Amino acid sequence: MSEVSRPAAPGAQASRAQRRNALHPGAWWLWSLGLATAASRTTNPLLLGLLIAVTGYVIATHRTQSPWSRSYTAFVKLALAVLAIRLVFAVFLGSPIPGTHTLVTLPELPLPDWAQGIRIGGRVTAEGLVFALYDGLKLATLLICVGAANALANPARLLKSLPGALYEAGVAVVVALTFAPNLIADVQRLRAARRLRGRPDKGIRGLLQVGLPVLEGALERSVALAAAMDARGYGRSAEVAPAVRRTTAVLTLGGLVGVCAGTYGLLTAEGGTYGLPVLLAGLGAALAGLWLGGRRSLRTRYRPDVWGVRAWLVAASGAGVAALLILYAAYDSAALHPGVVPLTSPTLPLWPAAAILLGLAPSFIAPKEPS
Numbered sequence: 001m002s003e004v005s006r007p008a009a010p011g012a013q014a015s016r017a018q019r020r021n022a023l024h025p026g027a028w029w030l031w032s033l034g035l036a037t038a039a040s041r042t043t044n045p046l047l048l049g050l051l052i053a054v055t056g057y058v059i060a061t062h063r064t065q066s067p068w069s070r071s072y073t074a075f076v077k078l079a080l081a082v083l084a085i086r087l088v089f090a091v092f093l094g095s096p097i098p099g100t101h102t103l104v105t106l107p108e109l110p111l112p113d114w115a116q117g118i119r120i121g122g123r124v125t126a127e128g129l130v131f132a133l134y135d136g137l138k139l140a141t142l143l144i145c146v147g148a149a150n151a152l153a154n155p156a157r158l159l160k161s162l163p164g165a166l167y168e169a170g171v172a173v174v175v176a177l178t179f180a181p182n183l184i185a186d187v188q189r190l191r192a193a194r195r196l197r198g199r200p201d202k203g204i205r206g207l208l209q210v211g212l213p214v215l216e217g218a219l220e221r222s223v224a225l226a227a228a229m230d231a232r233g234y235g236r237s238a239e240v241a242p243a244v245r246r247t248t249a250v251l252t253l254g255g256l257v258g259v260c261a262g263t264y265g266l267l268t269a270e271g272g273t274y275g276l277p278v279l280l281a282g283l284g285a286a287l288a289g290l291w292l293g294g295r296r297s298l299r300t301r302y303r304p305d306v307w308g309v310r311a312w313l314v315a316a317s318g319a320g321v322a323a324l325l326i327l328y329a330a331y332d333s334a335a336l337h338p339g340v341v342p343l344t345s346p347t348l349p350l351w352p353a354a355a356i357l358l359g360l361a362p363s364f365i366a367p368k369e370p371s
Helices: 010-021 025-040 045-062 067-093 126-152 155-160 164-196 203-231 242-267 272-296 309-331 350-365
Strands: 102-109 120-125
Touching: 025 045, 025 126, 025 155, 025 309, 025 350, 045 126, 045 350, 067 120, 067 126, 067 164, 102 126, 120 126, 164 203, 242 272, 309 350
Parallel strands: none
Antiparallel strands: 102 120
8 A cells, every 4th residue: 555645744834935935145145245335435424324224124124033143233332342443543643634623632642753654642633533433434334234144144054055166165254154143142141140140240250250161162162063064074075187176276266366356457547448358257267166166075955045036136235235326426426425624514415325225125025034
């Protein structure tokens, strides 16, 4: 008698449906990198604040309870620390921007003749502080955009989606990206445990008593990861001809050099004629090298993530924000870079603000993953 096949359990069906509807992690990274590119093209604090608000809203609607999702708060704190350090440097080390509105005059430390152009202390102007604020806010926005990608993209699924030639390098990158969220989770867990026991969890004493268990947990996790990778046969490679290996190395290295040279040509006025052809040729050579290098990998993919229509739309929204701000910078650069001499209040340009709002598309397009 033939065995009657039983229907799959509702939980298994829901799990498969969630995997099919889940957004590709590469789409989140392309979206965030597009927003970061847009942030690098402006120092307008209103536009930078709008970029931060867009990333925060998408995070609020799509962040899960996974360990890597908690890294967004850490990146925000890091961005605030970078902004504070930039302002402190402007106060104590001076600013290259001349100003007439003196806020305070600090005692200036005399330096030898070989340190011309460097000063410690002296006059602190409002123009110099505003310039440092704009500059530090741009870097802080870049960090927050990268933190959004870390909080939304599953690092394990991102590793599965890498080409075979980049698998070994991708493992190192993913382990590095996963270390910070797990470290934050360990610190939160240990601080909560110390509070329940009535022990201090703040200050130098609390930091020293929490730091050792966190370091021990990180080392144990690294050893367990290495053992799991070794048990699953990580590092095996297929035998290929020496000519194929040499061709792969030449194509990959030559392609990367071509990409760098083409990008440099596009960014300079003199290289506009050769920049795009060199960039396309280098990109083609690099992709061919990656395809040949993938033949050495014996890795198979179990239930690979599908790059669907939603992934295209999410990635296109980030790329659209970057492209529109780059085009607007060529049309009206002054609106994206408000002046500080003379000191004036920044204005919000309408079209760049509307372009940044395209970054909200993932909050309506991307499916919400289960917590």
